[in-house]
Amino acid sequence: MKLNERSVAHYATCDSPADHAGFLRKRVERHHHHAHHHHATSYQRRWFVLKGNLLFYFEEKESREPVGLVVLEGCTVELCEAAEEFAFAIRFDDAGARAYVLVADGQAAMEAWVKALSRASFDYMRLVVRELEKQLEEASKTLARHLSNPALLPLQEKPTVLENGYSTWGSGGGVPGGAACPDRDGGHVKPPPLPPRRRSAVGSTACFSKLHIPVLVASSPGTDRALQSPQPPGNTTTTTQEYSPLLKRLYFRWTKHSFFFFFFFKEAVLHAPLFYVRNLCYAFHDVVNVCILCRGAE
């Protein structure tokens, strides 16, 4: 499939600021020709630049052209199990698609990347914009009521759209171009937008086995039902996730006793690095998105 590569590559290196950048080690994916997968995983250090929903990677920080690009639509970002510490993966809904396994230099770097990437998609942006649009409408109505004189409340002009990437503010004048999406539904209250979750149902319902299970996405804090995965608004494909019985018990315990869960988790998951558990605590208190990976207790 053809892509306007030159323009895209230009976008990567032009002086518009990146949303996030840094060195990451990228796992090299090899094709396995033999039956038993005898592979030594190797990693390549690359300079990664995130702009919007495009993740570029360069051989060096000073390279003039990216070596590759990952379009971040329809993907989820998860912590992942790898021989390496501070590893995370970008996975796509398409079951057969490859995953990009990346390794950060440290805890903080990893968390920053996971956050940045999981919110990078255009879909996510659009959800937030729609939500804000609604809030603005409500806020103006409320304000108008309080003032009881709507004439005192001029709505500001929306950004004038001239050209893509060139839209400017109407300073004192401007056509309300609007960001209204034609298919918005009216009046439907939605929960705060979450970064997209993995859509495919988890296959194994057996106890926690072998492979990592990206599972828990907590929504707003403080609700007992926080762990029942509200449907992400705007998704056209919805899935129900099958959770293993063990994981269900974890949920239950978590909502009641976070410390118990802490303890339980540590016991159940051998060798789990502490940062998994710490993320749970973050999630309990202040959450937009948490992905937790549980490894099977073998």
Add this chain to the structure above:
Amino acid sequence: MRYNERELLSLARQPAEKAAEVLMRLPKKGSGERETVALAGGTGQTFSPGLFQPIGALLLEQCRIIKEEENVFSISFVEEPERKYCFECDSEEQCQEWIEALKRASYEFMRRSLIFYRNEIQKMTGKDPLEQYGISEEARFQLGTHKQ
């Protein structure tokens, strides 16, 4: 430059925001080919001859969308403004619809809208609406950080 083509393809197969068959002229070729053009996923425009197999995609960042002659609009990119992808629609109305839809389709536009709404809500209510999502500190949402 390598890219995750497979994922782009699956993006192309998802319900499009807008799709139509228009006459498309690639910059170098003289005559046009009748192609189906679809706007998908906000930043990609994919075009396919049949129903299922996209033959190409245009990532809509740093591009200019201009009305050309009647029923025709073009997309060109910043670094090569003379190189235009032209699209001839069936009617003037359709042409305008496409131009509007495409202009709104960039990530940049979304981002600016977000900042705009955030600012407005903050002015009106005194509260930052992004705080509840925990994204108020993100650089990309700050006023004035990106050049216009």
